[in-house]
Amino acid sequence: MEKLKRLLFCLSFANFAFGQALIVKPEFPTSEGEITLIFDLTQAKDNRKAGLLNQASGLYIWAWGGSDPANKTAEFGPSGQMSFSQPFAPGLLTRVSDNIWTIKLTPNKYLNVTGGKALRWMGVLVKNANGSAQTEDFLFDFYASNQLFVRFNTPTEKNFFVEANRSISIKARASITAKLTLTLDGTAVATATDTSISVTIPTGTAPNQRRTVRVTANAANQEVFEEFTFTVSPSPAVAVLPSGLRNGINYTSATSATLVLFAPDKKFVYVLGDFNNWENQADYLMNRTPDGQTYWLEIKNLTPQKEYAFQYLVDGIIAVGDPYAEKILDRNSDKFIPATTYPNLLPFPQKAQGNIVSVLQTNQAPYVWKVNNFKRPANEDLVIYELLVRDFVGSRWYKTVADSLPYLKKMGINALELMPIMEFSGNDSWGYNPIFHASPDKAYGTPNDLKALIDKCHENGIAVILDMVLNQADYDFPYVKMYWDGTQPAANNPMFNPQATHPFSVFFDFNHEAAATKDYVQRVNEFWLKEYRFDGFRFDLSKGFTQNNSGTDVARWGRYDASRVAIWKRIYDQIRKNDPTAYVILEHFADDQEEAELANYGMMLWDNQNGVFREAVKNGKGNFNRLSWKNHAGFQKPATIGYMESHDEERIMYDAIINGNAEVKNVPTALERVKAAAALFMLTPGPKLMWQFGELGYDVSIDENGRTGAKPIRWEYLKDANRLKLYKVFSELIRFKTTQEVTKTTDFTLETFDNIKRLTLNHSSMNVQVIANFGLNDQLISLPAGRWFDYFTGQEINVASTHPQYTFQSGQFHVLTSVKMAVPELNLVPWKLQIITAVAPLVFDNELLIFPNPSQKWLHLEWESTYRGEVKIEITDMTGRQLRYFVPQKTSNFMKQQLPVNDLPLGSYLIRILEGEKSQIKRFIREF
Numbered sequence: 001m002e003k004l005k006r007l008l009f010c011l012s013f014a015n016f017a018f019g020q021a022l023i024v025k026p027e028f029p030t031s032e033g034e035i036t037l038i039f040d041l042t043q044a045k046d047n048r049k050a051g052l053l054n055q056a057s058g059l060y061i062w063a064w065g066g067s068d069p070a071n072k073t074a075e076f077g078p079s080g081q082m083s084f085s086q087p088f089a090p091g092l093l094t095r096v097s098d099n100i101w102t103i104k105l106t107p108n109k110y111l112n113v114t115g116g117k118a119l120r121w122m123g124v125l126v127k128n129a130n131g132s133a134q135t136e137d138f139l140f141d142f143y144a145s146n147q148l149f150v151r152f153n154t155p156t157e158k159n160f161f162v163e164a165n166r167s168i169s170i171k172a173r174a175s176i177t178a179k180l181t182l183t184l185d186g187t188a189v190a191t192a193t194d195t196s197i198s199v200t201i202p203t204g205t206a207p208n209q210r211r212t213v214r215v216t217a218n219a220a221n222q223e224v225f226e227e228f229t230f231t232v233s234p235s236p237a238v239a240v241l242p243s244g245l246r247n248g249i250n251y252t253s254a255t256s257a258t259l260v261l262f263a264p265d266k267k268f269v270y271v272l273g274d275f276n277n278w279e280n281q282a283d284y285l286m287n288r289t290p291d292g293q294t295y296w297l298e299i300k301n302l303t304p305q306k307e308y309a310f311q312y313l314v315d316g317i318i319a320v321g322d323p324y325a326e327k328i329l330d331r332n333s334d335k336f337i338p339a340t341t342y343p344n345l346l347p348f349p350q351k352a353q354g355n356i357v358s359v360l361q362t363n364q365a366p367y368v369w370k371v372n373n374f375k376r377p378a379n380e381d382l383v384i385y386e387l388l389v390r391d392f393v394g395s396r397w398y399k400t401v402a403d404s405l406p407y408l409k410k411m412g413i414n415a416l417e418l419m420p421i422m423e424f425s426g427n428d429s430w431g432y433n434p435i436f437h438a439s440p441d442k443a444y445g446t447p448n449d450l451k452a453l454i455d456k457c458h459e460n461g462i463a464v465i466l467d468m469v470l471n472q473a474d475y476d477f478p479y480v481k482m483y484w485d486g487t488q489p490a491a492n493n494p495m496f497n498p499q500a501t502h503p504f505s506v507f508f509d510f511n512h513e514a515a516a517t518k519d520y521v522q523r524v525n526e527f528w529l530k531e532y533r534f535d536g537f538r539f540d541l542s543k544g545f546t547q548n549n550s551g552t553d554v555a556r557w558g559r560y561d562a563s564r565v566a567i568w569k570r571i572y573d574q575i576r577k578n579d580p581t582a583y584v585i586l587e588h589f590a591d592d593q594e595e596a597e598l599a600n601y602g603m604m605l606w607d608n609q610n611g612v613f614r615e616a617v618k619n620g621k622g623n624f625n626r627l628s629w630k631n632h633a634g635f636q637k638p639a640t641i642g643y644m645e646s647h648d649e650e651r652i653m654y655d656a657i658i659n660g661n662a663e664v665k666n667v668p669t670a671l672e673r674v675k676a677a678a679a680l681f682m683l684t685p686g687p688k689l690m691w692q693f694g695e696l697g698y699d700v701s702i703d704e705n706g707r708t709g710a711k712p713i714r715w716e717y718l719k720d721a722n723r724l725k726l727y728k729v730f731s732e733l734i735r736f737k738t739t740q741e742v743t744k745t746t747d748f749t750l751e752t753f754d755n756i757k758r759l760t761l762n763h764s765s766m767n768v769q770v771i772a773n774f775g776l777n778d779q780l781i782s783l784p785a786g787r788w789f790d791y792f793t794g795q796e797i798n799v800a801s802t803h804p805q806y807t808f809q810s811g812q813f814h815v816l817t818s819v820k821m822a823v824p825e826l827n828l829v830p831w832k833l834q835i836i837t838a839v840a841p842l843v844f845d846n847e848l849l850i851f852p853n854p855s856q857k858w859l860h861l862e863w864e865s866t867y868r869g870e871v872k873i874e875i876t877d878m879t880g881r882q883l884r885y886f887v888p889q890k891t892s893n894f895m896k897q898q899l900p901v902n903d904l905p906l907g908s909y910l911i912r913i914l915e916g917e918k919s920q921i922k923r924f925i926r927e928f
Contacts, residue, residue: 020040020043021039021040021041021043021044021045021135021136021138022037022038022039022040022124022138022140023037023038023040024036024037024038024140025038027151027153027173027175028143028149028151028175029107029140029142029143030142030143030144030145031107031108031113031118031119031120031122031142032106032107032108033106034104034105034106035104035105035106035107036102036103036104037061037102037103037104037105037124038096038100038101038102039093039100039101039102039126039135040099040100041053041099041100041101041126041135042099044126044135044136045135045136046134046135046136047475047484047486047487048133048134048135048475049126049133049134049135050133050486050487051128051132051133052099052126052127052128052133052134052135053099054098054099055095055128056095057095058087058128058129059092059093059095059101059126059127059128060087060088060091060092060093060126060127060128060129061091061093061103061124061125061126061127062081062084062088062091062124062125062126062127062134063077063078063081063091063110063111063122063123063124064076064077064111064122064123064124065077065107065111065113065119065120065121065122065123066119066120066121067117067118067119067120068120068121069120069121069141071350072121072123072139072350074123075117076111076112076113076117076119077111077112078090078091078110078111078112079112084127084131085130085131086129086130086131087129087130090110091103093126101126107119107122107142119142120141120142121139121140121141121142122139122140122142123137123138123139124137124138125137125138143175146176147175147222148174148175148176148178148217148219148220148222148224149174149175149217149224150172150173150174150175150178150180150215150216150217150224150225150226151172151173151226152170152171152172152215152226152228153171153172153173154169154170154171155168155170155228157228158228158229159228159229159230159231159280160228160230160231160316161230161231161232161233161315161316161317162203162230162231162232162233163203163232163233164203164204164205164206164207164232164233165202165203165204165205166202166203167200167201167202167203168200168201168203168213168230169198169200170182170198170199170200170201170213170215171196171197171198172196172197172198172215172226173195173196173197174194174195174196174217174219175195176195176219176220177193177194177195177219178193178194178195178217178218178219179191179192179193179217179218179219180192180193180194180196180197180215180216180217181215181216181218182197182199182213182214182215183213183214183215183216184201184211184212184213185211185212186212189201197215201213203230203232204232205232206232207232207233207234207235208231208232208233208234208235208282208285209231209232210229210230210231210232210280211229211230211231211232212227212228212229213227213228213229213230214226214227215227231280231316233267233268233316234268234282234285235268236268236269236285236286236287236288236295237285237287237288238287238288238289238290239287239288239289239296240289240290241260241289241294241296242258242296245258245260245296246260246523247260247261247262247294247323247324247519247523248260248322248323248324248325248438248523249322249324249325249326249358249360251360251362251363252298253362254304254362254363255300255301255302255303255304255362256298256299256300256301256302256362257298257299257302257360257362258296258297258298258299259271259286259296259297259298259299259310259312259322259360260294260295260296261286261294261295261296261312261322261323262293262294262494262516263293263294263295263312263314263482264292264293264492264494265483265492266295266314266315266482267315268285268286268288268295268315268316269285269286269295269312269313269314269315270284270285270286270312270313270316271284271286271297271299271310271311271312271313272284272310272311272312272313272319272352272353273299273308273309273310273311273357274308274309274310274349275299275301275302275308275310277351278349278351278352278353280313280316284297285297286312295312299360302360302362304362304363305361305362305363305364305365306361306362307327307346307359307360307361308359308360308361309329309346309348309349309352309357309358309359310322310357310358310359310360311352311353311354311356311357311358312478313353314482318481318482319352319353319354320354320356320478320481320482321356321357321358321436321478322358322478323436323477323478323479323520324438324523324527325358325359325360325436325438325439326359326438326439326447326527326531327358327359327361327439327442327447328356328357328358328359328423328435328436328439329345329346329347329348329349329356329357329358329359330348330355330356330423331348331352331354331355331356332355332426333426333427333443334347334348334442335348336427337427337442337443340395340397341395341396341397341442341443341444341445342442342445342446343446345442346359355476356435356436356476367447367448367451367452369451369455369533370455370459371455371458371459374458374463374533374535376463376535376536376581376583377414377415377463377738379583379604379638379639379687380637380638380685380686380687380744381414381687381737381738381744382414382415382463382583382641382687382688382689383412383413383414383415383682383687383688383689383690383734383737383738384413384415384416384417384465384641384687384688384689384690385408385411385413385415385416385417385689385690385692386417386419386467386646386647386689386690386691386692387401387416387417387418387419387692388419388430388431388647388692389401389418389419389421389444390428390429390443390444390710391692391710391711391713392404392692392713393713394713396443396444397444397445397449398444398445398449398450398452398453399445399449399452399453401453402452402453402456402457405456405457405460405462408462409460409461409462410731411695411727411730411731411734412731412734412735412738413462413690413734414461414462414463414738415462415463415464415465415535415583416457416462416463416464416465417464417465417466417467417538417689418464418465418466418467419431419467419647420432420434420466420467420468420469420540421440421441421444421450421466422434422436422437422438422439422440422441422469423435423436423437423439423440423441423442424441424474425474425475425476427441427443428443428710429708430647430708431467431469432469432472432506432507432540433474433506433507434469434472434473434474434477435473435474435475435476435477436477437469437470437473437520437524438523438524438527438528440532447532450532451532451533454532454533454534455533458533463535463536463583464533464534464535465534465535465536465537465538465583465585466528466532466534466536466537466538467537467538467540468524468525468528468537468538468539468540469540469541470510470521470524470539470540470545471509471510471539471540471541471542471544471545472505472506472507472508472509472510472541472544473496473507473508473510474507474508475507475508477508479493479494479495479496479516480493480496480508483495483496485498488508489508493511494514494515494516494517495510495511495514495516495517495520496508496509496510496511497509497510497511497547500544501544501546501547501548501549501550502543502544502546502549502550502557503550503551503552503553503554503557504541504543504544504554504557505544509544510545511547512545512546512547512567513547513563513567518570521571521574522571522574525537525571525574525575525578526574526578529575529578529579529582530578530579534582535582535583536575536579536582536583536584536585537575537582537583537584537585538583538585538586538587538606539584539585539586539587540587541587542568542586542587542588543557543558543564543586543587543588543589543590545564545567545568545571546561546563546564546567547563548561548563548564558589558590558591559590559591559594560590560591560593560594561590561594564590564594565594565597565598568586568598568603569598569601571584572584572601572602572603576602583604584602584603584604585603585604585605585606585641586598586603586604586605586606587606588605588606589606589608592632592633592634592635593633593634595632595635595640596632596633596634596635596636597634599632599635599636599637599639599640600634600635600636600637600639603639604639604640604641604687605639605640605641606640606641606643606646606689607626607627607629607632607640607641607642607643608643608646608649609624609626609627609642609643609644609681610643610644610645610646610649610650610652611649612624613644613652613677613681614650614652614655614656616673616677616757616774617652617655617656617660617664617670617673617674617677617774618655618656618659618660618661618664618670619660619661619664619776620661620754620755620774620775620776621755621774622752622774623752624680624681624750624752624757625750625751625752627640627642627680627681627684627686627750628684628685628686628748628749628750629685629686630746630748631750638685638686638687638744639686639687640686640687641686641687641688641689642681642684642686642687642688642689643688643689643690643691644677644678644681644690644694645690645691645694646689646691647691648702649691649702650701650702650703651691651694651698651699651700651701651702652674652677652694653667653670653671653674653697653698653699654698654699654700654701654702656670656673656674657670657699658701661776663776663810664776667697667699667722668722669811670697670699671697671722671723671725671726672811672829672830673774673811674697674726675725675726675729675813675829676772676773676774676811676812676813677772677774678726678729678730678733679729679733679770679772679813679815680750680757680759680770680772680813682730682733682734682736682737683733683736683737683743683759683761683768683770683815684748684750684759685743685744685745685746685748685761688737690730693714693717695726695727695730695731696714696717696718696720696723696724696726696727697717697722697723697726698714698717700712700714725827725828725829728824728825728828729792729828729829732791732792732824732828733815736791736815736821740765740766741763741765742761742762742763742765742766742767742768743761743768744763745761745762745763747761747762747763748760748761748762753882753883753884753885754775754884754885755773755774755775755776755779755885756771756772756773756774756775756779756781756808756882756885757771757772757774758770758771758772758881759771765819766817766818766819767786767817767818768815768816768817768818769783769784769788769814769815769816770813770814770815770816771783771808771813771814771816772808772811772812772813772814773808773809773810773811773812773813774810774811775810775885776810777810777887778807778808778809778810779807779808779882779885780805780806780807780808780872780874780882780914781805781806781807781808781881781882782805782806782876782881782882783797783799783806783816784799784881785799785800785801786798786799786818787799787818788816788817788818789816789817789818789819789820789821790814790815790816790832790833791814791815791816791817791821791823791824792814792815792823792824792828792829792831793823793826793829793831793832794820794823795832795833796820797816797833805835806833806834806835807834809831812831813829813831814831814833848861848862848863848913848920848922849861849862849863850911850922850924853924853925854924854925854926854927855901855924855925855926855927856901856902856926856927857900857901857902858898858899858900858901858902859898859899859900859901859911859924860896860897860898860899861873861895861896861897861898861899861911861913862894862895862896862897863894863895863913864893864894864895865890865893865895865915866893867890867915867916867918868890868891868892869889869890869915869916870887870888870889870890871887871888871889871890871895871897871913871914871915872885872886872887872913872914873885873886873887873888873897873899873911873912873913873914874886874911874912874914875899875901875904875909875910875911875912876909876910876912877907877909877910883904883909884899884904886899890915899911901924901926904926905926906926906927907925907926908923908924908925908926909923909924909925909926910922910923910924911923911924
């Protein structure tokens with residue numbers, strides 16, 4: 001939608017449409033004649049212009065137009081002008097001097113006007129190449145040749161506020177010589193027979209007085225006029241806020257609502273809306289509380305259940321929606337939402353200012369919940385499926401996600417994590433650019449659609465977690481716009497830092513020690529838990545909730561921060577007060593000391609194992625021992641949510657196919673290696689998270705169509721037999737994890753021995769061994785003595801105390817249980833265990849020498865034999881479990897080899913040499 005967003009732009013009617021920021025020549029332009037646009041960027045009003053100033057090149061116009069000057073709906077746009085984030089060569093501006101830019105064009109041709117339609121008006125803005133900086137919209141009309149027209153040159157605003165006892169300079173111009181009359185509230189103040197007229201008038205002394213200035217032109221039996229209004233800045237009534245009301249929309253009856261806006265340092269606020277024709281009427285000037293911090297007004301005589309659009313006009317300049325609104329309308333984006341997705345969506349009110357309005361509706365019919373006793377899975381049992389509605393179903397609709405729940409339930413997941421769904425800029429986004437935190441984005445459906453999805457998840461035993469973005473907000477969030485100094489949030493902003501306190505900020509950074517932010521965060525969290533019955537939150541960039549400024553020092557940012565810990569404990573306590581069992585999950589990535597304190601307090605922490613799993617799958621490397629919560633210092637319980645993939649990492653299958661070793665770069669092989677990774681990942685105790693379609697081997701890069709751009713949806717993977725087997729393997733592993741007590745044990749180890757990865761689970765119910773060879777060659781692996789059952793094949797393996805070895809091919813893995821389990825569908829994995837029978841000992845011409853023994857750092861081997869070729873050298877513990885593996889080449893009779901042993905724990909070990917089918921074993925000791 002971003003590609004079309006500006007082409008069909010529904011135009012803004014801000015108070016200051018344009019001043020001296022744009023000069024159009026000639027003064028009465030025609031659509032068929034050449035015009036010159038001259039921009040003075042220093043005069044632009046939009047604060048997003050900062051990135052345009054003092055540039056030497058690379059600025060463009062974005063243009064649109066239409067046939068009805070009274071209803072500024074865009075109909076025309078330049079051919080090829082499609083992406084606001086890309087440069088558009090025909091719109092390249094010429095630099096005249098510092099911050100002065102120009103372009104010449106013929107409107108009809110530039111806007112590609114066809115079909116016999118007439119171009120009557122045009123809109124433009126100035127942007128940089130990637131669209132990250134821009135001016136406001138500039139609108140101007142076209143005129144017919146040799147006809148009488150009149151217009152104001154000064155002021156250019158149509159409706160504005162002025163201070164009392166000031167004066168306004170007025171200049172007007174006609175297209176031909178005419179009798180010109182200027183009136184103030186119907187009384188003539190100046191006349192002239194000419195092409196121009198000017199006068200200075202007093203603003204008056206009466207607060208809130210609204211006055212109209214008109215210029216009339218008479219010539220050749222024609223009469224035309226133009227007018228503007230101005231209002232003398234008002235003095236709000238001071239009144240105590242009625243008890244029981246809080247910031248936002250308060251429904252006081254079926255026909256009334258009281259609006260409350262926290263707005264310190266502001267002079268006055270009007271409510272504009274459908275109920276007053278969007279005019280700053282005296283009756284809609286909000287009361288101000290005695291402390292000067294808050295404005296409030298009761299809106300009466302509303303029709304029950306009717307939706308009303310409204311906004312606040314702050315200090316007569318800034319138009320914003322209600323920060324706590326549960327529904328907004330967006331002039332730029334709503335038109336692209338299909339009626340099937342959001343039926344009967346209220347049209348954006350043309351008389352509104354800016355691009356955002358709020359919606360209120362009294363006496364709303366409540367959603368009737370089907371499930372009222374949902375029991376959430378325990379933290380340690382969570383198997384979370386993270387998805388982005390936009391990239392999970394082609395319709396981009398909650399209803400379709402709900403229809404897909406049988407697929408997820410069959411896989412066995414017990415929690416769904418929705419990437420941010422609160423209103424964000426535009427309709428096409430990951431959602432981390434929120435603008436209204438309490439309003440679900442309409443691009444995915446109606447509020448009841450979202451509630452029905454959550455209800456249906458609960459009906460199927462699936463918890464729903466909301467990805468919550470309270471570290472930042474985008475420009476259209478009211479408290480960003482209301483307190484802005486031209487380039488960043490102003491110093492007196494009650495919620496935001498002028499500059500972020502950490503190096504990973506993308507938009508505008510909340511100050512979580514500010515009282516207003518504390519209240520806002522508490523309200524937003526409470527709202528989603530109660531109104532939508534979400535089961536908890538995953539908080540984005542939780543490490544950014546700090547006022548200890550780390551600048552650009554990432555390492556410093558991650559160190560223990562007591563104030564940040566206090567902030568999160570306070571937020572956690574507020575959440576648990578509203579909902580005692582709600583999940584609180586942090587994307588933190590701070591020092592273990594800080595994460596452990598938060599975990600032991602009750603929170604869960606994201607644990608990114610993507611890099612090491614990618615390495616293991618593509619080349620056998622990678623140590624993911626930290627997938628074990630016990631390998632996080634100070635953790636007292638399984639509170640790390642491990643994941644192989646999330647929305648924010650490269651996909652394992654893509655990386656394997658593109659960057660893996662030659663043996664791995666094919667889909668069937670890579671899929672088998674992902675199965676091995678999944679077995680170790682899923683059965684390691686503690687909560688887990690999966691990214692959408694990872695269970696089918698999604699192999700599209702995260703950078704496809706830009707990192708946050710829409711990705712192809714691959715439901716056709718289900719028709720691929722190999723990918724379907726991966727899905728079924730995930731399903732069996734999840735079923736095992738969520739039904740077997742052994743996966744909750746605290747008596748477990750997760751070990752990496754070069755390319756061999758091993759998980760050992762011990763519990764009174766059973767013992768489990770998960771072993772995988774991620775190397776590129778066959779490996780010999782010893783199993784613990786005892787009777788084992790291969791979970792995926794049902795094969796029984798009786799391991800004698802002599803610890804025979806088994807061949808593990810590249811990518812081979814096994815889940816071995818000490819108790820026989822029901823065998824899953826056959827042939828989901830291709831592996832069977834093959835024992836290596838005993839071999840005759842190797843006869844050396846000279847005895848094998850190992851020294852020094854005991855050894856501290858290095859072990860030297862020397863022997864002599866007639867063998868030539870690959871030698872396999874293995875270091876095992878005293879039970880025969882392989883710890884190290886080396887494969888040197890022997891090219892002569894005499895062989896020397898040096899092996900590192902400094903990272904082995906102190907103790908006794910065996911070293912085994914295999915030449916062909918013959919072997920010899922010796923013992924050595926690792927000491928200080």
